[in-house]
Every structure is written in C-alpha cells, then in structure tokens.
Amino acid sequence: xxxxxxxxxxxxxxxxxxxxxxxxxxxxxxxxxxxxxxxxxxxxxxxxxxxxxxxxxxxxxxxxxxxxxxxxxxxxxxxxxxxxxxxxxxxxxxxxxxxxxxxxxxxxxxxxxxxxxxxxxxxxxxxxxxxxxxxxxxxxxxxxxxxxxxxxxxxxxxxxxxxxxxxxxxxxxxxxxxxxxxxxxxxxxxxxxxxxxxxxxxxxxxxxxxxxxxxxxxxxxxxxxxxxxxxxxxxxxxxxxxxxxxxxxxxxxxxxxxxxxxxxxxxxxxxxxxxxxxxxxxxxxxxxxxxxxxxxxxxxxxxxxxxxxxxxxxxxxxxxxxxxxxxxxxxxxxxxxxxxxxxxx
Amino acid sequence: xxxxxxxxxxxxxxxxxxxxxxxxxxxxxxxxxxxxxxxxxxxxxxxxxxxxxxxxxxxxxxxxxxxxxxxxxxxxxxxxxxxxxxxxxxxxxxxxxxxxxxxxxxxxxxxxxxxxxxxxxxxxxxxxxxxxxxxxxxxxxxxxxxxxxxxxxxxxxxxxxxxxxxxxxxxxxxxxxxxxxxxxxxxxxxxxxxxxxxxxxxxxxxxxxxxxxxxxxxxxxxxxxxxxxxxxxxxxxxxxxxxxxxxxxxxxxxxxxxxxxxxxxxxxxxxxxxxxxxxxxxxxxxxxxxxxxxxxxxxxxxxxxxxxxxxxxxxxxxxxxxxxxxxxxxxxxxxxxxxxxxxxx
Numbered sequence: 001x002x003x004x005x006x007x008x009x010x011x012x013x014x015x016x017x018x019x020x021x022x023x024x025x026x027x028x029x030x031x032x033x034x035x036x037x038x039x040x041x042x043x044x045x046x047x048x049x050x051x052x053x054x055x056x057x058x059x060x061x062x063x064x065x066x067x068x069x070x071x072x073x074x075x076x077x078x079x080x081x082x083x084x085x086x087x088x089x090x091x092x093x094x095x096x097x098x099x100x101x102x103x104x105x106x107x108x109x110x111x112x113x114x115x116x117x118x119x120x121x122x123x124x125x126x127x128x129x130x131x132x133x134x135x136x137x138x139x140x141x142x143x144x145x146x147x148x149x150x151x152x153x154x155x156x157x158x159x160x161x162x163x164x165x166x167x168x169x170x171x172x173x174x175x176x177x178x179x180x181x182x183x184x185x186x187x188x189x190x191x192x193x194x195x196x197x198x199x200x201x202x203x204x205x206x207x208x209x210x211x212x213x214x215x216x217x218x219x220x221x222x223x224x225x226x227x228x229x230x231x232x233x234x235x236x237x238x239x240x241x242x243x244x245x246x247x248x249x250x251x252x253x254x255x256x257x258x259x260x261x262x263x264x265x266x267x268x269x270x271x272x273x274x275x276x277x278x279x280x281x282x283x284x285x286x287x288x289x290x291x292x293x294x295x296x297x298x299x300x301x302x303x304x305x306x307x308x309x310x311x312x313x314x315x316x317x318x319x320x321x322x323x324x325x326x327x328x329x330x331x332x333x334x335x336x337x338x339x340x341x342x343x344x345x
Numbered sequence: 346x347x348x349x350x351x352x353x354x355x356x357x358x359x360x361x362x363x364x365x366x367x368x369x370x371x372x373x374x375x376x377x378x379x380x381x382x383x384x385x386x387x388x389x390x391x392x393x394x395x396x397x398x399x400x401x402x403x404x405x406x407x408x409x410x411x412x413x414x415x416x417x418x419x420x421x422x423x424x425x426x427x428x429x430x431x432x433x434x435x436x437x438x439x440x441x442x443x444x445x446x447x448x449x450x451x452x453x454x455x456x457x458x459x460x461x462x463x464x465x466x467x468x469x470x471x472x473x474x475x476x477x478x479x480x481x482x483x484x485x486x487x488x489x490x491x492x493x494x495x496x497x498x499x500x501x502x503x504x505x506x507x508x509x510x511x512x513x514x515x516x517x518x519x520x521x522x523x524x525x526x527x528x529x530x531x532x533x534x535x536x537x538x539x540x541x542x543x544x545x546x547x548x549x550x551x552x553x554x555x556x557x558x559x560x561x562x563x564x565x566x567x568x569x570x571x572x573x574x575x576x577x578x579x580x581x582x583x584x585x586x587x588x589x590x591x592x593x594x595x596x597x598x599x600x601x602x603x604x605x606x607x608x609x610x611x612x613x614x615x616x617x618x619x620x621x622x623x624x625x626x627x628x629x630x631x632x633x634x635x636x637x638x639x640x641x642x643x644x645x646x647x648x649x650x651x652x653x654x655x656x657x658x659x660x661x662x663x664x665x666x667x668x669x670x671x672x673x674x675x676x677x678x679x680x681x682x683x684x685x686x687x688x689x690x
Contacts, residue, residue: 019683021577022577024680024683046589048434048437049405049440051403052403052406054399057399058396058399059397060394060396061397061479063447063482064448065484067484067486089393092393092394093392102408105495134406137497139411142687144489146412146450146491146495147486150495227393232368240391335372336369337363338361338366342366342487343486
C-alpha cells in the first residue's frame with residue numbers, strides 16, 4: 001500500500017490548469033498562496049461554506065466582480081480594489097461590513113508571485129477595513145480564456161438600526177457632499193495603461209470608507225443617501241439619485257475638487273472628470289442643517305480631508321443634474337451613455 | 346435644455362463594452378435582459394446592496410464562480426449550474442439557502458439572446474430551489490479577454506439549529522451514502538465538448554439538493570457530514586473527509602451507481618468515474634443505525650431515487666480511501682492530482 005503522505009508536488013511558478021481542479025494541486029495552491037495570508041478561524045474549517053453568528057435585525061448583502069487592467073497601478077492593485085469595493089458597497093447602505101467571500105478566476109500561466117502579491121494586498125485591505133474573508137473559490141481557465149485574473153468579492157454585514165439610507169430619500173434643499181477629489185482612480189489606471197506622462201503623479205484613491213461612513217452616521221444618523229461614485233463616476237451616481245428620488249440636483253463646478261494632474265489628463269483624453277470612476281470617495285446627500293457637521297467630521301478623517309459641499313437638491317428639473325459653471329452658465333450633466341474608460345475596476 | 350427622457354438607445358444584439366460601464370447602456374442591459382426574469386422586491390430597489398431581515402442564530406455564506414465550457418450542455422447550462430451549485434454548497438452545511446448574489450463577467454460580442462437564456466435559467470432554478478437572487482453586478486471585458494461568460498454566485502442562508510455537519514465528524518462504523526449515479530455531469534460536458542457519440546445519452550445531473558437535504562435532516566438530525574462531490578468527484582470529496590476526520594473509508598465498488606453510458610465514456614477517455622464532477626449528487630456520512638432510514642427518505646425524493654450505501658468509515662488506514670473490487674481485491678482511491686476534465690463547472 002502507498003504511504004499516507006502524498007508524494008511531493010513539483011513546485012510550480014505559474015498557475016496550472018490543475019490548480020483549479022479540486023484535487024491535490026488545488027489544495028497545494030490554497031496552502032501555499034492563499035492560506036498564509038488569509039488564514040482565519042473560518043477558512044481553517046475548509047468546509048464548503050463559512051458559518052457565523054448573527055443577531056436579529058437587517059443584514060446587507062452585496063457583490064462585485066473586478067476585472068481591472070492592468071492588475072497593478074499607482075496606489076493599488078486588483079486585490080485591494082476587490083476588498084475595498086465590496087466593503088464600500090455595504091457601508092454606503094448603512095451596514096457594518098463583516099464577512100467577505102473571494103472568488104478567483106485565474107488564467108493558466110499567471111505568475112504565482114503576482115497572485116500572491118494580490119492575495120497579500122487583499123489580506124491587508126481586509127485587516128484595515130475590519131472585515132474577514134471567510135470563504136472562497138478558485139477556478140482556472142486555459143491561457144487566452146481570461147485576462148490574468150478576475151476577482152469577485154461578495155460581502156455581508158449588519159445594517160445599523162435607525163439608519164435609513166436610500167436613493168429615493170433625496171429632498172429639495174439637501175446638501176450634496178463629496179469626500180474629496182474626484183477621478184483619481186480612473187485616471188491612475190488609464191494613464192498607466194496608456195503610458196502617459198501624468199502616470200507617476202496620479203494615484204488611485206482606493207480605500208475602505210466604512211470607518212468614515214460610520215463616523216458620520218454616529219453623529220448624524222439622518223443622512224438621506226450615500227453612494228460611492230465608482231463606474232460612471234459622480235455623473236452617473238447623481239443622475240441615478242436624481243432619477244430615483246424624482247428631484248433635480250444643481251452642482252457648483254468651482255466647488256468640485258479635482259486634482260490638477262487629473263484635470264490635465266482628462267482634458268488631454270477628452271474625458272469629463274465627473275464621469276471617471278472613483279474607488280475611495282463618498283457622495284452624501286444630507287439635510288442642509290446637518291451639512292456643516294458632516295463636513296467637519298469628514299475633514300477630520302484621513303479619507304475625507306478634502307470633503308466639500310458641491311451642490312444642492314432642488315425641486316426644478318426632476319431627474320436631471322445641472323452644473324453651474326464659474327462663468328455663470330448652466331449645463332446638463334448627463335448620464336454617461338457607456339464606456340469611456342473600460343475595465344477600470 | 347434637453348428633454349428629461351434620454352434619447353432611445355440603439356438596440357444591440359450582442360454585448361457591448363458600454364454594457365458594463367455603469368451608464369445608460371448598463372441600465373438598458375439590466376432593464377432588458379436581467380430584470381424581466383430576475384425581478385423581485387430586492388432587485389427593484391436598485392441600491393448597491395440588498396437588505397433583508399435575519400433572526401439570531403448561525404448563518405452560512407458560500408461562493409463559487411462558474412466557467413464551464415460549453416455554456417450549454419445536455420441537461421443544463423451555466424446559469425442553472427451557478428444557482429444550484431451555491432444552493433448545494435449551503436445546503437450541505439445544514440443551512441437553508443435564502444439569498445443569492447450574481448456577478449457576471451461578459452465577453453464583448455456575446456449574443457444577448459444567449460445571455461438572456463442563461464438568465465432565464467437562473468431565474469427558474471432559483472424559483473425551484475426557493476431562493477431569491479437579491480443583488481448583482483455585470484462587468485464586460487474586450488473580445489478575447491474572457492470566454493463568453495463567467496458567473497459568480499454567492500449565497501447566504503440560516504443554519505438549522507441542532508445540526509452539526511462537519512468534515513471532521515466521521516466516526517468508524519458510519520455508513521457512506523450517495524444519492525445516485527456518479528459522473529453524469531462531468532461526462533455530459535466532456536462528451537459534448539469532444540463531440541463523442543455518447544453525447545445524446547448522457548445528461549448533466551445539475552439540481553438543487555436543498556429539498557432532499559432538509560427532508561433527511563428533518564428526520565435524522567444526527568447526520569455526521571454531507572458534501573456535494575463536484576470538482577474532483579467522489580474521490581476528492583471522500584479523501585478530504587477521511588483526511589479531515591483522520592479515519593479510513595472503505596468503498597464497495599459493486600455498490601456504486603454508475604450509468605452504463607457514463608462508464609463507457611469514462612473507459613474510452615481513460616477516466617475513473619470516481620474523479621468526475623457531479624452537480625446534483627449528495628454524499629452523506631451517517632451513523633450506521635440511521636442508514637436505512639436515510640436511504641428510504643432519499644429514495645422517496647426525486648433527486649435520490651438511486652441512493653445507495655456505498656461504503657463504511659473504518660479505523661484502519663486513516664486519511665485513506667480504499668475500494669473493495671468485485672473480485673475481492675483492494676485498491677487505493679487516491680486524491681486526484683489535478684485536471685482530467687478542465688472547466689467542467
């Protein structure tokens with residue numbers, strides 16, 4: 001009979017088809033690449049599902065798949081993006097993010113060193129955000145059948161009692177607040193991809209916003225709506241909010257923080273910074289009376305130092321977002337039709 | 346000023362990059378392809394996260410990404426697989442599956458009609474399984490950057506009280522039960538892909554097993570472990586269980602149900618049916634005294650008609666699975682090293 005210990009497995013430097021087959025090489029990948037970084041009491045169980053205690057109340061559930069290209073860009077990589085993105089999607093619903101899943105699709109031939117760097121970033125981002133990655137899955141497809149790595153993260157967390165955030169809550173008079181400069185993430189990815197000279201000076205804003213979200217909600221539970229303006233940027237998010245609440249939104253162009261480098265790159269590429277994806281920014285719609293307090297709390301937070309009041313909810317032009325320019329004219333901020341910057345997240 | 350209604354969007358027949366950009370074409374895809382089939386009170390909210398009530402207790406959370414090729418095969422398609430797979434991963438942990446997320450990665454150029462057929466199947470599978478798809482995400486990558494469509498589903502459900510299923514629970518004397526014939530799914534996909542003549546006669550077993558799982562647990566809450574033997578098949582699953590519990594498993598080859606067509610195709614391809622993926626089969630490890638009752642319950646269920654007792658847990662050879670052949674000899678059933686049938690799920 002064979003010895004109980006399986007024969008040693010050849011040490012691969014790249015992802016093999018067999019790493020996704022559920023056999024010994026799958027176990028090897030888990031043991032060598034995933035567990036050293038992600039290890040926790042849930043993953044240690046090695047069951048097909050994670051189990052945790054919940055208390056009665058409302059729970060939030062969100063999912064996002066990340067296909068950003070390139071995988072590494074100034075200020076972050078696909079792993080950080082995947083963790084922070086789902087953390088933020090939960091937080092903007094008034095939930096405290098707790099548990100994440102991670103589903104990987106790997107291309108045969110991907111360097112294991114790259115995968116490990118991504119996994120390491122995921123672990124670090126999860127630690128910073130105070131969440132645990134409790135279950136996962138890895139599939140491998142043949143070379144040429146996916147672009148290096150795609151990562152899905154889904155997440156759950158409990159919804160704080162007494163918090164009612166919804167895209168249908170906007171009221172005329174509300175203040176529109178953004179947590180900082182816009183367009184940084186999309187432009188960091190884009191300029192890296194295109195090899196533009198701005199590259200070194202533009203950095204992704206990817207960050208977990210749950211800390212700042214809950215710092216605000218602790219003091220101002222009556223926030224009307226929160227969103228993280230990712231794909232489609234501030235333009236898409238505000239159009240969705242205006243449309244869902246049947247109100248108008250009026251923005252003050254001179255109040256919107258845009259970094260000089262981002263503005264320059266956007267002009268060069270012919271892109272409106274309002275339509276560029278952000279991965280560490282927050283849009284809040286708050287009753288006017290609360291706006292000063294909200295701004296103060298945000299500015300005291302590392303991810304909200306440049307928070308600004310950028311506009312108002314109005315009764316006019318329901319469903320539309322209108323921008324007042326520094327020259328006194330007004331222009332419509334349209335819902336972007338589609339793709340200006342593909343695969344930005 | 347523009348009219349409030351956006352201009353009509355050209356009617357596309359295939360997936361465009363802009364369908365994944367978070368703008369108007371993303372909304373159009375959601376409205377035209379996803380919502381008609383998946384619509385429910387959660388998705389209607391159009392928020393970044395779904396919120397639902399939970400009661401105190403344990404909750405299970407699981408994730409899986411599906412990359413099966415081809416997308417359509419006898420007996421099912423990637424959509425059914427994606428729903429049933431995550432439902433089953435929750436159920437085998439003793440959880441009642443409730444809410445699913447769906448994350449799509451689409452290749453530019455995929456026919457919208459194909460996507461719609463897949464989404465329709467997901468909706469139908471969810472209905473059959475009694476779960477709701479409550480949140481989703483769609484990304485699009487350029488032609489050639491993924492193979493048509495990958496789907497991640499994650500799911501949550503509450504864990505039934507008094508149920509303690511774990512891969513570490515196996516005890517010598519326990520009965521090993523399988524819910525029916527093995528290898529059907531993997532062989533259905535493989536023979537379709539290879540154009541083998543068996544193709545028309547082998548059909549995937551993809552099915553939601555939560556109904557049968559809970560029918561068993563209602564009567565026999567003391568089941569020790571349950572697994573759905575997917576990637577790596579019965580061989581991988583039983584090796585994992587034996588290893589986790591530090592026990593041996595002895596199988597009776599003549600008791601293992603394998604369809605004639607599957608056996609033939611497996612012989613032709615030189616593959617052991619024990620290593621082939623199943624997507625609608627259940628492995629149960631139960632105390633010997635309960636085995637008769639468990640078999641009777643399973644055989645009364647549509648997905649367990651051919652349930653069979655196929656082996657025993659033993660004190661000998663801990664961590665190893667051993668097969669008794671009809672000729673009285675014994676052979677080791679090894680943990681598969683890796684890939685025999687890539688992209689089967």
